[in-house]
Amino acid sequence: MKRHLLLAGALIFGFALSNSSVHAESIDQNIQNQNQKIQAIEQSQKQLSQEVAQLAADIKQYQTQYEQTLSQKNKKEIEVNELTQKSIVLTDKIDKRSDKIRNLARSTQMNQKSDSVLTALLEAESIGDFLSKSFAMYTFVQANQNLLDQQIADKNELEKVKTAATQALEKINEQVVSLQKTSEKLTKAKLSLEVKQNELNASLAQEQAKKAQFIKQKEAAEKAQQEALAKLKAQQAAQAAAQKQAQAAQSTQTISTGSVPASRPASSSGWNPPLASLNVSSRFGYREDPTGYSGTRHDGIDFTGSYGTPVYASRSGSIANSGYDPSAGNYVIINHGDGYYSYYLHLSSILVGSGSVSAGQTIGLMGTTGNSTGVHLHFGIATTPNWRGFIDPGPILGV
Secondary structure, eight states: OHHHHHHHHHHHHHHHHHHHHHHHHHHHHHHHHHHHHHHHHHHHHHHHHHHHHHHHHHHHHHHHHHHHHHHHHHHHHHHHHHHHHHHHHHHHHHHHHHHHHHHHHHHHHHHOSOOOHHHHHHHOSSHHHHHHHHHHHHHHHHHHHHHHHHHHHHHHHHHHHHHHHHHHHHHHHHHHHHHHHHHHHHHHHHHHHHHHHHHHHHHHHHHHHHHHHHHHHHHHHHHHHHHHHHHHHHHHHHHHHHHHHHHHHHHHHHHHHOSOOSBOOOOTTSOOOSSSSOOEEEOSEEOOOSSSSSOSEEOSEEEEOOTTOEEEOSSOEEEEEEEEETTTEEEEEEEOSSSOEEEEEEEEEEOOOSSEEOTTBEEEEEBOOSSOSSSEEEEEEESSSSSOOEEOOHHHHTO
16 A cells, blocks of 8 residues: 555656646746847837937037027127118218208208299399309209219118118027927927836836746746655655565565465355454444544444454455545445445555455455554444445444
8 A cells, every 4th residue: 555655646746746847837938928028128228229329419410500500690690780780870871861951952942032944044144144053053953963862872771781680680580499499309309218218227127027036936946846856756765665665574474374365265144254353452433532533433343463464355245445545544345235335444455456356355454554553454334335324343243
């Protein structure tokens, strides 16, 4: 039975080892996924760096343009100031000339009755006097005409100067507005890139932290796998040692007791004793708990004996169940076909498999497996194969 226990333990450790391997593979996949996420973020950071470099170039170009525009603005402002001064001078000249023209016109009206040539001819005393008056009139008119022409020219120049100053100022102001818009655009772009950089840095830190966590889990899984391997090796070594010990015990038993009889003669009265000799150590019913785990109700009769003593089928029937239970140890349950089942517990070895058995057939060897304080056979009779419906086998066996 120890061989079965060791085999079960090996299977359990093998299952745990398999689970740890699967877990390690799952962690490796998680780490690979994290690497892909980190690479994607780093690629995004690379692209963002290129955008930042381009933006820096744009800002530098803008700064150069801005400085040039400021220089042009200063020059234009100087030109505007000069034009403004020129405009002031022209305005002053025009105002003074206007006063002079008004004075001349007033003087002409007062000193000359008529400005017509006919009047001058009629009033002239001689041809010489007429010519003199005509020349004087022409000279006055010509002088006034020149004055008027200069006045008109200065007014046109003044208008031209004012227009040039206004246009220059408007143009430079438009450039300043355009630069302000460009500045706002570049500032927003810079802020946007800074936000993206912060987000990518945060995402990268988060994904790297997850990767570090998965790496720790992988290390823990690998450690658990190594521990499982070590336990499995130890279990296999223990199994091999137990097999050798069992073989040695079997050999010793065979030498000391001879070969185990396959069966004992069947009784014609129904139920046969499960052992060659019956020595009761604990009866059916209430008793003190011998181990602290067995309970105070005893569902069968305990018979003492030597390790390896043959255990017989009390009646003929078929094997209902056999195996190992932490409490019952190695056990065999026989179905007798008439509503009764016999139980054989704490065996050192089970010598039957499935199928039918005959009364008196050796089904196992006495031992102390399971929840047992010493070598003995627990024999029980029940109306079910499910560890319920037990009755007292004492009166049936006559003990």
